[in-house]
Amino acid sequence: MTITNYLVLAAILFTIGAVGVLVRRNAIVVFMCIELMLNSVNLTLITFARASGTVDGQVIALFVMVVAAAEVVVGLAIIMSIYRTRRSASVDDVNLLKY
Amino acid sequence: MDGVSAPDLSFAALAPLLFVFGAAAVGVLVEAFAPRAVRHPVQVAIALTGAVGAFVSTLLLAGTREVTAAGALAVDGVALFLQGTIAVLGALSVLLFSERALDPARSAFVAVASVPAGSVRDRELATDERVQTEVYPLASFALGGMMLFTAANDLLVMFVALEVLSLPLYLMSGLARRRRLLSQEAAVKYFLLGAFASAFFLYGLALVYGATGSVRLSAIREAAVVDGGDTLLVLGLGLLVVGLMFKASVAPFHTWTPDVYQGAPTAVTAFMAAATKVAAFGAVLRLLYVAFGTAEWTWRPLVYALAITSMVVGAVLGLTQTDVKRMLAYSSIAHAGFLLTGVIGLGADGSGPGLAATMFYLLAYGLTTLGAFGLVTLVRSGEGEATHLSQWAGLAQRSPVVAALMALFLFALAGIPLTSGFTGKFAVFRAAIETGAWPLAVVALVTSAIAAFFYLRIIVLMYFSEPVPDGPTVGVPGLPTTIVLAVTAAATLVLGVLPGSVLDLADSAAVLVG
Numbered sequence: 001m002t003i004t005n006y007l008v009l010a011a012i013l014f015t016i017g018a019v020g021v022l023v024r025r026n027a028i029v030v031f032m033c034i035e036l037m038l039n040s041v042n043l044t045l046i047t048f049a050r051a052s053g054t055v056d057g058q059v060i061a062l063f064v065m066v067v068a069a070a071e072v073v074v075g076l077a078i079i080m081s082i083y084r085t086r087r088s089a090s091v092d093d094v095n096l097l098k099y
Numbered sequence: 100m101d102g103v104s105a106p107d108l109s110f111a112a113l114a115p116l117l118f119v120f121g122a123a124a125v126g127v128l129v130e131a132f133a134p135r136a137v138r139h140p141v142q143v144a145i146a147l148t149g150a151v152g153a154f155v156s157t158l159l160l161a162g163t164r165e166v167t168a169a170g171a172l173a174v175d176g177v178a179l180f181l182q183g184t185i186a187v188l189g190a191l192s193v194l195l196f197s198e199r200a201l202d203p204a205r206s207a208f209v210a211v212a213s214v215p216a217g218s219v220r221d222r223e224l225a226t227d228e229r230v231q232t233e234v235y236p237l238a239s240f241a242l243g244g245m246m247l248f249t250a251a252n253d254l255l256v257m258f259v260a261l262e263v264l265s266l267p268l269y270l271m272s273g274l275a276r277r278r279r280l281l282s283q284e285a286a287v288k289y290f291l292l293g294a295f296a297s298a299f300f301l302y303g304l305a306l307v308y309g310a311t312g313s314v315r316l317s318a319i320r321e322a323a324v325v326d327g328g329d330t331l332l333v334l335g336l337g338l339l340v341v342g343l344m345f346k347a348s349v350a351p352f353h354t355w356t357p358d359v360y361q362g363a364p365t366a367v368t369a370f371m372a373a374a375t376k377v378a379a380f381g382a383v384l385r386l387l388y389v390a391f392g393t394a395e396w397t398w399r400p401l402v403y404a405l406a407i408t409s410m411v412v413g414a415v416l417g418l419t420q421t422d423v424k425r426m427l428a429y430s431s432i433a434h435a436g437f438l439l440t441g442v443i444g445l446g447a448d449g450s451g452p453g454l455a456a457t458m459f460y461l462l463a464y465g466l467t468t469l470g471a472f473g474l475v476t477l478v479r480s481g482e483g484e485a486t487h488l489s490q491w492a493g494l495a496q497r498s499p500v501v502a503a504l505m506a507l508f509l510f511a512l513a514g515i516p517l518t519s520g521f522t523g524k525f526a527v528f529r530a531a532i533e534t535g536a537w538p539l540a541v542v543a544l545v546t547s548a549i550a551a552f553f554y555l556r557i558i559v560l561m562y563f564s565e566p567v568p569d570g571p572t573v574g575v576p577g578l579p580t581t582i583v584l585a586v587t588a589a590a591t592l593v594l595g596v597l598p599g600s601v602l603d604l605a606d607s608a609a610v611l612v613g
Contacts, residue, residue, distance in 0.1 A: 007309075014298075014302055017298070018295075018298075021291075021295050027287060027291065030291055031291065031294070034291070034294045034295055034298055037295075037298035037301075037302070038298055038301060040302075041298065041301045041302050041304075041305050044302070044305040044306070044309065045305045045308065047309075048305065048308055048309035048312075051309075052309075052312045054312060056308065056312075056313065056314065057305075057308060060255050060304070060305075060308070060314065063255060063258075063259060064258075064301060067258070067259065067262045070262065070266060071262065071266065071294055074266045074269055074270060074290065075269075075290050075291075075294065077270070078269060078270070078273055078283070078286045078287055078290050079287060079290075081212065081213065081215075081273065081283055081286075082283045082284065082286075082287055084215040085215045085216045085217060085218075085279075085280065085283065086280075091287075091291070
């Protein structure tokens with residue numbers, strides 16, 4: 001199997017994630033779509049590392065996982081605090097600020 | 100593989116970063132172990148020590164040009180100049196955070212962020228004099244991330260720095276004591292859009308790694324000489340630029356800016372508006388010049404289009420705003436466009452005057468914006484800050500000093516001569532013209548004129564309107580805010596009247612290694 005297949009799969013996953021962020025209405029689901037984008041990047045990195053025979057890509061993927069974990073902590077804390085006030089995690093309800 | 104060797108670390112060159120990150124780490128420990136009564140003054144002192152220490156060490160390091168930390172960090176003129184700028188802006192922001200004379204509850208930050216807004220417990224705490232002190236270590240971490248961002252010589256370090264500066268800012272935007280729902284909403288929006296943008300940056304990183312086999316900026320530069328037109332490389336560059344332009348709030352990636360600037364506590368907005376802009380442009384300059392300086396044709400049209408979009412969007416939408424903080428947000432979008440004209444002025448192989456001009460502009464803009472937001476914290480009505488424009492009518496009669504200072508900052512943002520804004524704009528426009536980008540300079544001049552209208556509208560409102568009967572009061576600031584306003588106003592004037600020495604400093608510091 002050529003590496004192109006993995007790259008195409010990663011690109012498809014990244015696109016699904018990006019479209020999901022734009023169309024889904026629940027903050028948690030939007031956030032999961034962002035995580036999907038990050039993981040598709042990991043797949044891309046590991047594929048390129050395999051193709052070039054260097055380990056850099058694999059190391060970068062580890063860094064991405066650590067950063068993603070930190071992002072989950074901060075993100076869920078923020079979403080949780082607004083959910084406890086409004087009893088809703090829908091991004092459509094978050095509409096006090098406009099114009 | 101011949102074993103693992105220790106990377107070369109020049110601790111002296113990293114001193115500014117070590118100061119700020121050290122302050123952040125100590126701040127976390129103080130938060131955990133110090134008794135509540137002493138926490139606030141101790142936290143302020145630690146955060147200030149970190150920022151001031153970082154500033155002094157950038158001064159002592161002046162003239163250093165080296166690549167350290169196994170090639171991951173470049174400590175050069177641009178990095179040190181921008182780190183010094185960020186450290187000054189950070190120290191002034193910490194002073195704004197520590198203001199205790201304005202709010203009746205003695206702090207602009209929420210007492211306990213985890214209590215649901217509007218609950219019984221929240222109403223009890225709203226008038227309580229307890230304050231959240233997490234904001235100081237968070238600010239130190241954000242400051243450290245920003246300073247790392249300007250020195251990153253490696254896309255991975257750039258990404259980590261981007262997250263280190265962003266994550267604390269997401270939290271800090273949600274910490275307002277008044278109007279907590281708006282503040283939490285700002286935090287959610289900033290977080291979701293920020294994480295979305297950093298995913299794009301990361302995908303760009305992966306594609307550039309695939310195209311060149313490295314994430315080191317110098318290695319990308321070498322690969323771009325051989326094969327600058329590689330599809331993966333150009334696509335990767337595009338995605339990296341999207342991620343960075345989001346942080347710099349350049350249109351069309353600006354949509355979060357007005358909402359977050361309005362909802363966040365004003366002191367945090369001041370920090371975000373001033374320091375993040377400096378950090379983001381530091382990274383933009385390094386990426387475009389060090390990594391892609393030899394493949395200039397790949398990014399020049401893109402940056403050209405972004406500059407025009409940002410200037411036009413910022414100036415035109417700024418006209419329709421009725422809230423001071425939102426208006427300053429659109430002004431920040433327009434200024435991001437002006438800064439990009441300076442980036443265009445880098446010219447082929449970075450020989451143009453654009454680098455020094457952009458650095459000077461960042462310093463001038465950062466100080467002016469910080470002062471303007473600092474003034475917004477003074478104008479208050481019963482429920483907090485009075486940010487609606489109509490409430491500012493006739494402010495000059497209530498407080499001539501506040502109105503005069505605001506007029507000075509707005510003149511500087513509009514680019515009126517004898518203020519720092521004029522010197523900065525003159526420098527970046529001249530840089531753009533000298534590198535042949537005169538159409539861009541024409542657009543910049545037209546949009547400056549449009550933007551001047553909404554700045555002057557506030558001045559007219561303050562001086563030539565009758566005050567509204569139940570209008571806002573002007574709070575008497577304590578020592579911290581007074582220092583911030585005095586420093587920023589003095590800098591705005593000095594950089595406008597006698598900019599020579601600072602321009603020379605920026606000129607001599609305009610060296611990028613990598």
